[in-house]
Amino acid sequence: MVTVSAPGKVHLIGEHAVVYNEPAILAAVGLRCHVKAEKGKDPSKVRIVVRDGYESEHRVEELRELADKVDRLWSEGKEKGDFSEPFAFLKEDWKRASQAFAGKIMKTLGITEGFELEMWTTIPLGSGLGSSSALAVSMTQAISDLFRKDLSKEKVNDIAFTLEQYMHGTPSGADNAATAFGGMTWFQKGEGGPTIRSLAKEVPHSLENFVLVYAGKPEKSTGELVQMVAQLPEEKRNPLMRSIGEMVPSMLEAMKEKDYPTIKDVMNKTWDNLHALGLSTPNIDKIVSAVRALGGAAKGCGAVGGGVVLCYHEDKELLLKTLKELGFDPWEADLAVEGVRVDG
Ligand code: PMV
Numbered sequence: 001m002v003t004v005s006a007p008g009k010v011h012l013i014g015e016h017a018v019v020y021n022e023p024a025i026l027a028a029v030g031l032r033c034h035v036k037a038e039k040g041k042d043p044s045k046v047r048i049v050v051r052d053g054y055e056s057e058h059r060v061e062e063l064r065e066l067a068d069k070v071d072r073l074w075s076e077g078k079e080k081g082d083f084s085e086p087f088a089f090l091k092e093d094w095k096r097a098s099q100a101f102a103g104k105i106m107k108t109l110g111i112t113e114g115f116e117l118e119m120w121t122t123i124p125l126g127s128g129l130g131s132s133s134a135l136a137v138s139m140t141q142a143i144s145d146l147f148r149k150d151l152s153k154e155k156v157n158d159i160a161f162t163l164e165q166y167m168h169g170t171p172s173g174a175d176n177a178a179t180a181f182g183g184m185t186w187f188q189k190g191e192g193g194p195t196i197r198s199l200a201k202e203v204p205h206s207l208e209n210f211v212l213v214y215a216g217k218p219e220k221s222t223g224e225l226v227q228m229v230a231q232l233p234e235e236k237r238n239p240l241m242r243s244i245g246e247m248v249p250s251m252l253e254a255m256k257e258k259d260y261p262t263i264k265d266v267m268n269k270t271w272d273n274l275h276a277l278g279l280s281t282p283n284i285d286k287i288v289s290a291v292r293a294l295g296g297a298a299k300g301c302g303a304v305g306g307g308v309v310l311c312y313h314e315d316k317e318l319l320l321k322t323l324k325e326l327g328f329d330p331w332e333a334d335l336a337v338e339g340v341r342v343d344g
Helices: 060-080 084-092 096-109 131-146 153-168 174-181 222-230 234-257 260-276 282-293 316-325
Strands: 002-013 024-038 045-050 054-059 115-121 184-188 195-198 210-214 297-300 308-312
Touching: 002 131, 002 174, 002 234, 002 260, 002 308, 024 131, 024 174, 024 234, 045 060, 045 096, 054 060, 060 084, 060 096, 060 153, 084 096, 084 153, 084 222, 096 131, 096 153, 115 131, 131 153, 131 174, 153 174, 153 222, 174 184, 174 195, 184 234, 210 316, 234 260, 260 297, 260 308, 282 297, 282 308, 282 316, 308 316
Parallel strands: 045 115
Antiparallel strands: 002 024, 024 115, 024 184, 045 054, 184 195, 210 308, 297 308
16 A cells, blocks of 8 residues: 655746746746556445545446546547537546546556546646646555555656646646646746756755635636647737746746745736736736735736645734635645655
């Protein structure tokens, strides 16, 4: 038996722009997805238990066939430049994603024997905190460890990326990297594979006075929001993406120097760009206005369209109080936590 967990993540800067080859900085965040894997009584079956969710049992072939089907729908979507079909198929029954993940991991690692999985998470789903990446990474680690595949973190990350493709069409790969490696990560897509750089040495200190607040459930999934941005006219989208990318080195410098005025300025400018792409909601606007009025900074995170807002203010207590008075339930962000790990 093995139990593993992987953290969620938050973009300090660079969501969406990272899909267009711009760099991004992400921090693993202190909420985790847990997966316990063990050999079952019947080796021809896979049993999946989602705590407080559902329980299901499948023949091994059934899950491998499910993964074959999603692989086919995904490839067709890639060809068409439209992933509506695989997204609709996975949305039709929310349980399918974890089942397809299990099938894909078995296919990739050549596993033909069944097992039992129990999963639970503290990461709010579809919140911009990388709940699907944390699931992808922790399931990959748990199943591969159970069958003693002895994968490197890089390999776990590569497999998790293929699972993220099921969910998001053409994800950047930044979320699963942040979740797998943990800490703080510089990420940029590239022709020969992404650059994934740990910032542990450059930013050894903890970042304080950051607060997260949940602004509501997004109506669209990450994949749908990424697709919506892809369908915007290039002349509108590209300059906004480029301008986010250009701010990433300043963000890193400011983080190294603990230069909070610049961190705030960059966060607010980044948010202006994401907002201009049409990625906001009335609740996010309300939070951002209130935090800015205090002299702080705030930005929607991940795919946006709802989910969490990352806020900063030198006076954390004032920030928390203000957000509570607005009717939200903020919490202090624990940034740069450990990546995927074996807990037992
Ligand atoms: O909403 P999340 O946590 O899945 O984050 C999505 C981040 C994007 O940049 C919008 C997409 C990506 O693949 O990087």
